[in-house]
Amino acid sequence: MEQKIVLITGGSSGIGKSIGSYLVSKGLKVYGTTRNLEKYPDFKAFNLLELDVRDPKSIEVALKALIEKEGRLDILVNNAGIGITGSVEETPHEEILKAFDTNFNGPLHMAKAVLPQMRRQKSGLILNITSIAGYMGLPYRGVYSATKGALELVMEAMRMETRGFGVKITSLAPGDYATNIASGRYHAPVLENSPYEEAYSRTLTLMNEGVEQGGNPMEVAQKVWEIIKKEKPKVHYKVGSFMQKFSLILKKLLPDKVYEKLLLNHYKL
Structure with a gap:
């Protein structure tokens, strides 16, 4: 059986690195991506390529090098992403656009770039790492929720559009995991005398504790x-604590205002 070739965006740290290391242990050949190779001179977990998901030219160059070397690409794990917090009103719009550029446009650029190769092979898997937060509008994480929710929806459509090509597309939504995402997350500043100051500060503390724990x-x-x-992946998968996954069941079952009240209580708002 031919060794499967895997490409993981955002593979140099956090969830991406964990995925890559685990897949290597299972006998797959893994390539991860990072925007700046110079930052990882001693990285040895698997192969690293320089690639910026926001830049189609960068994607083209990296993919060309990979295909020339391996002759195929079996699995794309769309993992690269950034966090963003803040009230929707007070989050600078340029930061909102940056979040969408990485979390939504980036995976879309990647999927569009690998599809011709997978179509030629008549096989391939595109697996998108989204978020349980993408299933609900979370207070002070509304922009992040929107980027991940939009990615889930566009991949539902792409899955149906490509079903005749031998390509499989699915999404995996994790809950909170102990990674370095909090340190790299964009936080809209807590503005003095802002009407959101107290509530946002409190929610920010809860969010950071959730990642750390x-x-x-x-x-x-x-x-x-x-x-x-x-052989036949489902449209969506979730992974996380019992309560994180159970929250999605509650969202389906409960009236909107009752579910909203649960969220308000959770965030002490």
Whole structure:
């Protein structure tokens, strides 16, 4: 059986690195991406390519090098993403656009770039790492929720459009995991005398505690491996704590205002 070739965006740290390391242990050949190779001179977990998901030219160059070397690409894991917090009103719009550029446009650029190769092969898997936050509008994380929710929806459409090509598309939504996302997240500043000042400060503390107390990102890696092995992946998968996954069931079952009240209570708003 031919060794599968995997490309993971945002593979140099966090969930991406965990996924890559786990897949290497399962015998797959893994390439990760980073925007700046110079930052990782001693990285040895798997191969790293310089690629910026926001830049189609950068994607083209990296993919060309990969295909020339390996002759194929079996699996794309769209993992690169950034966090963003703040009230919708007070988040600078340029930061909102940056978040969409990485979290939505980036995975879309990648999927569009790999499809011709996968179509030629008559096989391939595009697996998008989204977020449980993408299933609900979370206070002070509304922009992040929107980027991930939009990605889920566009990939639902692309999955149906490409079903005759032998290409499989699915999305995996993790809950909170202990990674470095909080340190790299854009925080809209807590503005003195802002009407959101007290509530946003409190919510920010809760969000950061959630990441710090999150699960082991290897759980996400193991779920990715489970999905890779499936002949017919589902449209959506979730991974996270019981309560995080149960919150999605409650959202389907409860009236909107009741569910909204649960969120307000959770964030002490």
